[in-house]
Amino acid sequence: MKTIANGLLFLLLFAPACMLGQTTLSGIVTEQSTSLPLPGVNVLVKGTTAGTATDFDGEYKIEVNNGDVLLFSFIGYQSQEITYSGQTELNVVMQEDAAQLDEVVVIGYGSTTKKDATGAVELLKAEDLNKGAIVSADQMINGKSTGVRIVNSGGQPDANPNIRIRGGSSLSGNNSPLIVIDGIPLSNISPAGQANPLTLVNPNDIESFSILKDASSTAIYGSRASNGVIIITTKSGSKGAPKFNLSSSVQVGTLSDKITVFNASEYSDFINALYPDSSSLLGVNGTVYNTDWQEEIYRTSMSVDNNFSARANLFGKVPFRASFGHSGITGILKESQLNRYTASLNMAPEFFDNHLKVTINAKGIATEKDQPDEGAIGSALELNPTQPVFDPNGGKFDGYYQLTDADGNVGPTNALAKLKQRERNEDADRLLGNLELNYKFHWLPELRAIVNMGLDYSESDINEFYLQKAIDAYTVFEGLEIFNNFSPNYEETQIKRDHTLDGYLSYTKRLEGFVTKVDAQAGYAYQNFYSEGIKHPTNTDNGFRQLSEIVRYANELNLQSFFGRLNLDLKDKYLFTASLRADGSSLFSEDNRWGYFPAFAFAWKLDEEGFLSDSNWVNTLKMRIGWGLTGQQDITGTAGYYPYTALYVDGDPTVSYIFGNQVYTTYRANVYNPNLTWEKTKTLNVGVDFDLFENVLSGNIDYYIRETEDLLAEVPQPEGALKNRFVSNVGNTESEGVELALQLKPITTDDFSLEINGNLAFNETYVTNLENIEQYSSGGGIGRGTGVNILQTAVGQRGRSFWLYEQVYNSNGAPIADAFVDQNGDGVISDSDRVFTPVDPKWTYGFGTSIFYKNLDFSANFRGQLGGHIYDANLLNRGYSDVAIPTNDTGYIKNALNLFDGTNYNGFQEKQSDLQALSDFYLSDATFLRLDNITLGYKLENFISKNLSLRLYASVNNVFVITDYKGLDPENFDGIEQSPYARPRTYTFGVNLDF
Template sequence: MNRLLLFIFFVPIGIFAQSIVKGTVTEKSTAIPLPGVNVVIKGTTTGTATDFDGNYQIEANNGDILVFTYVGYQPIEATFTGQANLNVELTEDAAQLDEVVIIGYGSTTKKDATGSVEAITSEDFTKGNIVTPENLLSGRISGVSITTSGAPGSGSQIRIRGGSSISASNDPLIIIDGLPITNNGVGGSRGVLASINPSDIDSFSVLKDASATAIYGSRAANGVIIIVTKKGKSTFSATLDSQYSFGELTDRINVFNGNDYRNLVRSQPINGTTLDESLLGGANTNWQDEIFRNTVSSQHNLSLQGSLFKAIPARFSFGLTDQEGALLTSTFERRNLGLALNPSLFDDHLKININANLSFEDNRFGDSGQIGAALRYNPTKPVYDQSSPFGGFYQHRNGSIVSNGTTNPVASLLQTNNLGDSNRSYGNINFDYKFHFLPELRAVVNIGYDNIKAKTINSSSTLVATNDDVKGNSSLGFQKRTNELLDGYLTYNKEFDKFRTEFTAGYSYQRFTNEGDNTGNKRDPLSFPSTFADPDVVLIGYFGRANFTLSDKYLVTLTYRRDGTSRFSEKNRWGDFPAAAVAWNISDEDFLKDSNVISNLKLRAGYGITGQQDVGEKDVFLNRYRAGDQNSQYQFDNVVIQSLIASEINPDLKWEETSTLEFGIDYGLFNNRVSGSLNLFQKNSKDLLFVAAVADGANFSNSVVQNIGELQIQGIEFSTNVDVIKKDDLSIDFNFNATFLDREIQNLALGQDVRTGGIAGGTGNNIQLHRIGEAPNSFSVYKQLYDVAGNPIEGAYLDTNGDNVINDDDRYLKENPGADVILGFQSNINYKNFDLAFNMRANLGNYVYNNVNSSNAQLERLQDNAVLGNLPTSVLNTNFVRTSDVIISDIYLEDASFLKMDNITLGYTFNDVCKGLKSVRLWGGIQNVFTITNYTGLDPEVFNGIDNLIYPRPRTILAGANFKF
């Protein structure tokens, strides 16, 4: 009996006794162990995590289900049936990665986002000859346009929804790993993003509406771009990317060749005076061919990632870029070093992210002004002349004296050496602590820095053609910018059954400095060494955000920021920037949640106010003096004394403010095989910062930065992503986005027009105008008249006001440089080991003023001061004689709508090449494939709508290899 009782007692214990389960978690595609994988017994809070070798150990009962989860991988469930080892393989889940969206001071998911936010990861970046990081986004996101010149390493003009200002900055705020950077560059550098290695970037998040950007307050009126760099991983891997590119300019401005030019000069008197034929030569020189060259460039990037000391996930990267410019002497070199350390301590309660980057940028700047000189230089003269005292280059001269006129552009380039060096160190350290006693509460501290030191050396040969006794030229300049950041905030997450809350509150301090000096100019006897130190710019912000979610269907976000800036006077120093947004996940409602067609449908609405305080550094409100120049010196005995000049100030200067109202729809169809969004928005900017006239004697200048005017921008954005085919051996997807924009000035100071848009040709001419009721920078032109044969009549314009006098009152507004419609289209096709990708863009309704023709295509320009000059052959279309009579004609305003294929790439991947080498991808491609346009100039895509010989964009053949170890 006792034995029976003992048996009955121990049977349940045996049934419910727990066993030790061991195993290893690996990545399915590579068999690499995965550290930090969460292993939880389903339905309980019992769990553990894999170690740095992917091993785990946990106590479990027979029949328990173990759930394995890891960020970026599909979760998997495995049942414990008594086996000693339970090994699992996890598969990467790209869709899950896409769900994470980085926002200001935190992150969310696409499903929970209430604002207009678009995020893309490295898998979706624009491919091709990418030298600077912003071009990874080109044509990829609705509402975002990026215009880059052809200069090597060139910076870009980035516009989100057309900007929000008229004369202040329209550049978005750019944030790298939590550090907002300044858009002000340094001498010696190509641009603020030129020093950043695109291969180090993991993702972009573009915040477009005020409900998403208001958390950044005073700097967010033009949108926000958040860049996240690649982080360390515990498992070892290495990649090596090598790329070579071969560039060639495929187009030229059409000018007369030597033979046609000689005939033109001999047959064409100017204003009744015959041109001096003795100034003609016997050569036939294409000067554009002489200053441009075919280019060879390369990029190499190496990255290593793995665990340091078996405890710290780390990543190291090295990049080398060597890019030749199409213009002689123009080069760009960059060397990058990057280090990321991402340890976790105290059972993952404390996460530390350390990012440290070094960049060394070396430039030689080719004088782009010589593009215009090549267009003008006499094509009957040779490049070289052995008898020349100017280094063997031909120059127009009268005996030993250089004739007054355009000088040899090849000589000007080769005999001038303009160098720029920029050394940059930037990064941050981020502490993210989840409190042990209250895990719903996190404290985050982010410390960032950005230090740039730059040097410029400008020199020219002693053989440069001059008529004075000073031979050669030299100057040396230094500049230093610093950017220091301290952010701290608390985030509290709490879920009450179906109600989730998140609260964030914090403080931000940021300080910018700028100083430098130069040695003066050897050729200018009045120049002198000088130093400068702009006033420190300090920004202080207090911010908060609250998110409320009910049943995963109904979402509310409230945001507030109070910003202070040292740029303005005490009474205007602080600004308040609130925002609110709501969203409704309709697809989670009972009547849609089982739909086989609609897999995601969310309605959004938001309103918020953001600011703009980025005026020029000399325009900040401070009672101060500035150093005078050579025109404000005085001499005491034999000593030249540098003077100080009182600066103009405006104590009433304050923020620009932009309010944005938006309604949006996010959709997904057929299990999200088709997804995208539709947004309708209206932005109203008031108190626009603008340089405007003041009464004489009222300040230390006749103009000063003031708050005048209002601007309204309305728009519609549409985007769609389609997985056409998604199979193991074949996948085809494409992205299409469209943006419609309408801009209108609603108010200006005293209701007066403001002329802008200076052009070459004549003196003080402007071609654009700001006017109430019209788009900014609208073109202000005369209406050209034509004869009965349809030929333009020189100097004949429509008398629009009927006063029988043709003057500025008869100019009318015709179109503007902003595109009405911006389109982007990308596609990726993968078949087995082959991959094909291409990217296309289009602008519709944008107009360009052809300043190349308006300032050069007139017959009087055959006389180039004391010498002869070439002309565009377009002069034969008009036979206009005088530039001053025709430069404002609307005949030079052209529709510059275009369709461009930016790039196309084709690759093949060899897998499992040998032990230690996982794969090799060989690829080739073409950058700047084609442009379809009716614009007659060199390129329809120009800055601000005025084409005055942009740096041309070459067509580039690409070849590269990617090795994964």
């Protein structure tokens, strides 16, 4: 009652003054769910044309008279009408309107809304992302976005992700999407010691992902956007009350599956039944041990993740956010450890009556990684399971049991010793920062000038060494043999400096009449990528591996661009977009340096037409069509940084000259191609976006055709060339795809809601032309002789294909060695009888559900693929019985895959020829369904105090995989499984505190 009386007294005192004339009213508009400011909210004096809009920080100013009715409106939020009653400040909280919610999507050099987007653009906000044991940003979106396939290289704590949007567009060029973090495009090459570039951003700092897929949306980024763009926006400061967040979790990782080699009992039965002459080699001195070598090298891991963030308004004028995080991530392979420290800072002060906004972003990461010798995984598969890990007699191998032959030569390496007697430290410090100046002209507020300056700087140190006592122990003859070619040391230091500068003008204005909105940008972009370092690699001298002379390197890539884009909104229902970017790359000669990349798009809001505007079941219905041209120049991984220039490099030490007692290497001419030019990709995309039945069913469907010409591919060179393979512009590919994304919200009440989401994507890419080359080897080593590769690129085939013989089987279904189908019927088995089989799947999908009941939440996310193939190199190299018996009187036996039924070994008996290695017998369908993560949480609102909320949760990642593949894991980007680092199953228990 006292508050009401004070309010009435205030109004009585100030009402006369307010009635004398217009008053300047100001305030901040925020959204209810996050208390964050809302830019772009329309503030209108009802019944007049007088109005304004909130700025970047939700602030507005407007001249009003007492009694005026103010209308606050913003797409996706409930409009509010408030009668002005004399105050000078009015803060407004906007509530989301589920029936018309339309999220802001960050695109290149600007933003739009999902409703106004003309290209194939997808927005994933924090609440849409994967939960649980999340180490890096890529794991947050895996399976969440249609047409985006992410396959990690293994179970390492910082496993490098292979990310493909719509399958990629190149053969030998880079196929990864451009990653942009708060306006800074990242290099495609990570610093030494950081395998995953997306560990740079603390997942707790991420606000949203915008994924740009088609050329009409990506062409504004030009040459770096042929494979799509992933824009990461991190959380920013606020002008509201201070808010803090503390999150902490503990993760327990376990080995989810093992490769099925014999255990000790099975191995003894196998040897005694098939190779009784070798039974004396079971155990040690009559004692048979039971050693599971895979269990010995793997472990149950314990990891922790702690993060703290603060958001406030410093001095009442500077929106501010800072965060700090530490992750201690233990790998399930012993000696595998990653410590990551992250810090971030965001400040956005404004000057000159809010006409100049200065945004400062800084992100720092320090990683300390212990990288184990992953060769221990292969050793664990071949070691005799009846022998011990540790020598019962101590022995000279630092206590580890190690097989030797009669002459003392070392046999298969003790897998645990491999891990314990080698240490490799990879440390890297990295800073990503930018300063953005955004000036709104006083004399023309619709026109803004933006300058964005960014720096990505890193320093890395790598040191590798082996315990001296291990080196001494494994040296059989001094100066001649080192255990398993162990190196005394390896060292590398590296510095990377990447600079970015963007300068552009942006004009946005709402109009009356046929043209209702104009949005245009034009500017210049500069990117320079530089790295330098020193390596101390090893070389062999008299049998010893020791540090060689210092190897120095320095590489630089420069890109400069001019760009422009125009968006027109006609009658609030017809949307046109046109853009053009001119890119210059230092990878090409002056004659071929510049590429020009245009794009056009049109969208039609059918829901705004008269025949649908009054519909009670159509909320949004939009058709889109777009065409664009993008470029590709990133061939540094295959051709280096100076592929068009004639250079000399150090000669190979194996080709040297001796003068007196001194050995000299010489310079040699390096291969180059002065005719290299841009690889170009044209994409046509047609799509439909819809939201039906009051937001119950929403989604989109897209169809695209993509053609790439002047392919940059590493192909065989003519005889007499300086190198037998080098990059050239050689041909064309064609891609076709369909994408479908759906979100269903069948139940939404105050206490209970159910959401189901799913996505399905089809993609296939065929090579249509390689000029004068029909096909060439594209790698695919399988642990056999030199040149035995099984991957091939060929005209008329999928971009990545196995090239194998079709196996012939006997009447019992067993394969017949070196017997293959004569495909052309000429009576001779030759390369012409080999069959192409695609590596990549045509279909990928993901689906999940979220259930909310009062303060309880549950989510589960699945993903998988239909088709694709995987080659089981373990079956080739360990799936024959004779692998177990001694060879050349070595005196030791090896383990094999468990294919023994008690009587017969259901595989080959002998090691097969290199010809048999080219059989599709080792090929399997890679179809799978994976339950990626499940999470159960409970939130306590107003915990202890009204400003305190606490959420407790538990989650499991990599819950199970359903597949017919008999190997370890069908999800393999390279398509060949040999000795993989198994993906862990991870249990997470966490707490999240907001206050």
